[in-house]
Amino acid sequence: MNWYLKVLKQYADFSGRARRKEFWFFNLxxxxxxxxxxxxxxxxxxxxxxxxxxxxxxxxxxxxxxxxIPLLAVTVRRLHDMGQSGWWYLINFVPYIGSFVLLIFTCMDSVSKPNKWGDNPKGKNNFNAIDQIGKE
Structure with a gap:
């Protein structure tokens, strides 16, 4: 339930990244x-x-x-997590195969390194967090 509420708190936040867990629990x-x-x-x-x-x-x-809007926002953030642009959501409107391609995209694992949309939300291989050690 916390993942659902987290997405609702980020109501229209289309920036950043969303883990698979966040995306799928919200959808469930x-x-x-x-x-x-x-x-x-x-x-x-x-x-x-x-x-x-x-x-x-x-x-x-x-x-x-x-x-x-939260459903669209979490999908765009999920696409960002894989290093894809949020505009890939529009592939959903291609008949027959568009929604299947989007489903495959949302099932893929995230990019382990930080990308232009932010740090890895899993924290694994979060190089920016490692760089901050000892600077507090």
Whole structure:
């Protein structure tokens, strides 16, 4: 849950890097909440045989709209972690293969060295942290 809250705290922060753990835990919780809200709509409307409660549609829509920017931001930061530009997110709009390529990108391991978007968030091979030893 902490990873989910961390991403929400960085609401529109498209700079920096995001670990795989941060990206996937946010997506897991985000889509679980979204699926639960859809289930509630389905359950309340008796398999859509009667009109579902409008308030549930509004809550689901508001949740989706409110978390759309953090979802984009964590994906861009995940791309930065692999040394790719955030503009690679647009490959998602290529029919059939775009979303698959983006999935492969988000599953790849991060660049172990610092890159132009910041230090390695894992801390492993974080050369800037090693350089700071003894300078405190």
């Amino acid at each position: 919780i985000h889509y679980s909440i979204f699926a639960f809200l859809i289930f509630l709509i389905f359950f309340v409307s008796d398999n859509f045989e009667k009109d579902p409660d409008t308030i549930l549609f509004v809550i689901t829509a508001l949740y989706f709209i409110a978390t759309l």
